[in-house]
Amino acid sequence: MAHLVETMAYANTTPWHGLGNRLSAKQPIDVWAEQSGLSFEIKETPVRFMSESAGNLDSIMPFPEQKVLFRSDTKVPLSVVSNRYQVVQPREILEFYRDLTEISGFELETAGVLKGGRKVWALARTNQSSTLKGNDTVNGYVLLATGCDGTLATTAQFTSIRVVCNNTLAVALANGSNAVKVPHNTTFDPQVVKNQLGISVSSWDGFMHRMKTLSERKVKSHESLNYFLRVFTDPSMTASGLSNERAMKKVLALYEGNGKGADLASSKGTAFGLLNAVTEYVDHEKRARSTDHRLESAWFGAGATLKQKALDQALLMIA
Incomplete structure (x- = not known):
């Protein structure tokens, strides 16, 4: 059976799903883009159709209300969406973490492509960690993902991973929700999302x-x-x-x-x-x-x- 994961890269320990290309720690964004499969772009073209009359094919006609999204590298079609649909490029998912990794001490741990390019994600470890009794350590992460098939808004989520078992659990944000979601009929602004996400000590301390x-x-x-x-x-x-x-x-x-x-x-x-x-x-x-x-x-x-x-x-x- 074909895997949902098209390509993926990871750093440090092997992730719980056991998939992907292993990278050494603290690789630059460009290396992550290449090794995780996030180096392609999502292109768009108008929907067109060919009518038929009296057994003959007429000219190709446009359908201006929708467009086809496809991969720049393989030309494989990904979805048909409304003309109002705003694409978030795979590279934007990685660029979201640039200042976080270069300035704030975050470290990318996994990134990859699901369903042939219909969904992409990246996961970075924050500098937040806590230990419960019995030396039970829980680390903080930020997950950012987006889709282009209408099933997933661009979603940023503060996530905990329990080290002993790699169990994952969403961390509630300051506003009580567990994720920041940007619908594809609006513009994805990374800085606004970071502010809403509130990757803060208070959220983590409250969770722990x-x-x-x-x-x-x-x-x-x-x-x-x-x-x-x-x-x-x-x-x-x-x-x-x-x-x-x-x-x-x-x-x-x-x-x-x-x-x-x-x-x-x-x-x-x-x-x-x-x-x-x-x-x-x-x-x-x-x-x-x-x-x-x-x-x-x-x-x-x-x-x-x-x-x-x-x-x-x-x-x-x-x-």
Whole structure:
């Protein structure tokens, strides 16, 4: 089966999805663009059609309300969009990090192309890091991604990654949201996004305070079962099949000791352990057509939604 990941590069340790070209640390943006596959441009051309009358083909006619987006290198078409659609180029995703890496101490760790160029992303580690009891370290990252097929606005997200298991979790921003999204009918302004993102000590400290509180919240066996029932129950389903029993069984096993870091003091028998059982399930264990399908889901799709639900339910336990 073809991978969703077209090309990708990474620095430092191998990422949890195990894909990509390895780079040495602190490579310049130009090297990242070449090795990650983000060196192409997204071009556009008007939609045209050919009419037919009496068995003969007439002249080629334009359809001015829409345009075709295609890759500059391969000429492969990517999507048909409205003329109002404003493209964000792959190189712009990397350039977003230039001042952050050169001045603010950030370091690019992964970047790449999904779905043949329909989605691109880059992930950089910030200089923010915290450690919970049991030497359980969590590092801060910034993820920036965009799409050109109508399925993803340009999205900037402050993200945490737990070192022991590489579990990822969105960090709430100062305004309470978990991402800054720029629709493609508006202009992408990197500086405005950085200001809205608020890559600040206060956001990180607030997030880690909640994680520390979760790690100190002891959980009884019936509470863990109720938690997983709330997370894996779909209210839209009928009473005959409200919960995903297969997922619950897997996540419970992760929580009770099978998960990476499940026996650390921060996780064993705690609400933080409950949350990390779900994030590990989404990032590493959940059934997926391929590793790169799992990556897309964990960052942008159903997996990201499930992790947010797990976080919301965990925070109710310390409210």
